[in-house]
Amino acid sequence: MSIPEIVDGATRLYGIIGDPIDQVRSPQQITMRFRAAGQNGICVPIQASIEQFDTVIRGLKAMSNFHGFVLTVPHKVRAMPYVDRLSPGALRIGAVNVVRREADGAWAGDMTDGKGLLQAACEAGFEPQGKRAVVIGAGGAGSAIIDAFADAGVADITIVDVDAAKAAAVAARLGRAHNRCRFTVGKADAAGKDILVNASPVGMYPGTQMPAPLGRLDPQLIVSDVITKPEITPLLAHARACGCRISTGVAMYQAQADMLARFLMPEIAR
Amino acid sequence: MNAQSLPAFVDGKTRLYGIIGDPIEQVKSPEILTANFRGRGRNAIMLPMHVLPGRFDETLRGLMALNNLDGIVITVPYKARITAFCDRLMPAGRRIGSINAMRREKDGSWSGDMFDGQGMVLALRNNGYDVKGARVMMVGAGGVGSAIADALAACGVSSLTVYDIDEQRARELAARVSEHHRHGGVRFGKPTQDNIDLLVNATAVGMNGQGLPVDFAKINPNVYVFDVITHDTPLLALARQCGCRSLGGLPMTKAQADLLVSFILGES
Numbered sequence: 063m064s065i066p067e068i069v070d071g072a073t074r075l076y077g078i079i080g081d082p083i084d085q086v087r088s089p090q091q092i093t094m095r096f097r098a099a100g101q102n103g104i105c106v107p108i109q110a111s112i113e114q115f116d117t118v119i120r121g122l123k124a125m126s127n128f129h130g131f132v133l134t135v136p137h138k139v140r141a142m143p144y145v146d147r148l149s150p151g152a153l154r155i156g157a158v159n160v161v162r163r164e165a166d167g168a169w170a171g172d173m174t175d176g177k178g179l180l181q182a183a184c185e186a187g188f189e190p191q192g193k194r195a196v197v198i199g200a201g202g203a204g205s206a207i208i209d210a211f212a213d214a215g216v217a218d219i220t221i222v223d224v225d226a227a228k229a230a231a232v233a234a235r236l237g238r239a240h241n242r243c244r245f246t247v248g249k250a251d252a253a254g255k256d257i258l259v260n261a262s263p264v265g266m267y268p269g270t271q272m273p274a275p276l277g278r279l280d281p282q283l284i285v286s287d288v289i290t291k292p293e294i295t296p297l298l299a300h301a302r303a304c305g306c307r308i309s310t311g312v313a314m315y316q317a318q319a320d321m322l323a324r325f326l327m328p329e330i331a332r
Numbered sequence: 333m334n335a336q337s338l339p340a341f342v343d344g345k346t347r348l349y350g351i352i353g354d355p356i357e358q359v360k361s362p363e364i365l366t367a368n369f370r371g372r373g374r375n376a377i378m379l380p381m382h383v384l385p386g387r388f389d390e391t392l393r394g395l396m397a398l399n400n401l402d403g404i405v406i407t408v409p410y411k412a413r414i415t416a417f418c419d420r421l422m423p424a425g426r427r428i429g430s431i432n433a434m435r436r437e438k439d440g441s442w443s444g445d446m447f448d449g450q451g452m453v454l455a456l457r458n459n460g461y462d463v464k465g466a467r468v469m470m471v472g473a474g475g476v477g478s479a480i481a482d483a484l485a486a487c488g489v490s491s492l493t494v495y496d497i498d499e500q501r502a503r504e505l506a507a508r509v510s511e512h513h514r515h516g517g518v519r520f521g522k523p524t525q526d527n528i529d530l531l532v533n534a535t536a537v538g539m540n541g542q543g544l545p546v547d548f549a550k551i552n553p554n555v556y557v558f559d560v561i562t563h564d565t566p567l568l569a570l571a572r573q574c575g576c577r578s579l580g581g582l583p584m585t586k587a588q589a590d591l592l593v594s595f596i597l598g599e600s
Binding site: 066067068069070071072073075081083084085086087089090093094097104105106107108109110111114117118119120121122124125126127128 | 339340341342343344345346348356357358359360361362363366367377378379380381382383384387390391392393394395397398399400
């Protein structure tokens, strides 16, 4: 297949839907991956407000050469009814971040938010089977990460949130789905844990700080952060100073971009 | 923004435009108009959008609801149907009753206009042929035919004979053009090459590589032949074989790129 300089009449369309949209990186990251695989596809930014979301989704799905979309804030939960086939992870979490048109015309959706961080952590040396984790932040990203950890065999997860009721709700919901993992609502204490994850916005510019006063960390601990700006958050800098292995939000997004591109266009060989 | 700061392909800030049609794979506007945007230093892209007739309204409502899509180019078979989505038509679009471009205005309303006819006249001019004073035979009175007839009349052809297998449609077009341009020389008539300087195909005949829109065995070498189809056709092949000067539809698309882009960017 020949690939146009940017786009031509035969280009397959994909989009990332969110509001705001200026800041998203998927258009470059996913389009580059399509092109590197020799595919004539493009992922474009699609700005849809909450009020217009239904109209936009129906319009996009009605286009014959529109083959899939990534969802970002604030549409990940809202998109659920537009997906015919939800992956087990998307069903457990109650949100979807990537949807594609299948050969039979049905729409299939998955949730990769947690799997991206898991993969980045594994690249830093994490082996999930039987391990103990503490996850700070029980919002959308946090629940996806907790689900991915439990799905990969993590044995014990402590969930930390300033809103303890929110942490308890996530523990209860995911506890029903994963009966081989123990979920606890607790404090940000890494003692005796194998991995610590920050899935809260604390640490982001401006006014970056630690998500919790953690003190000295055991060098055996792996520390992951979802924040991309700055890439090395105060938490990661502290972890590194303690001799811990770290995985960054940037690494998580890179891993996730691969997953998204492959989900959207399954013919891309790994 | 200068060209150096444009993304390689697309980024989160790219403004979207789309060309809607059925089929869509053959259209050249995505390359031509994306290059035109970028040549102006705009981080913008023209996307191909394939829409089946049964899904047209739904798609249009969705596209018009996007906050980062500012304009739509329209091709076969939707140039007349799209006018229902415009809040206002510019004069040419109103005269012709079909459009090939619409844009979002600052107040959120949508305006439509038609550039096919101007594009055709410009393409001929760029190739050294001035339509002023020409005697024209045109076959095809649909959307693109209507646009071409309007532009030819506006540019002062001395006569224009219009034919369509739907004779009623051709008669109506001739009457409409005569009325708007107070032009005495526009009429319905069967395809002929007697007293003709310019022969125009504005039908889809030949798009699949087969068939002639007129049953001419030969074409008089003094006749200039224009075909709206953007690739080579049996009519263009016959014209070359007979020693006629000829032009296909791709130069028409290219010639109107500046007009279309200036319009959808709100610069004209």
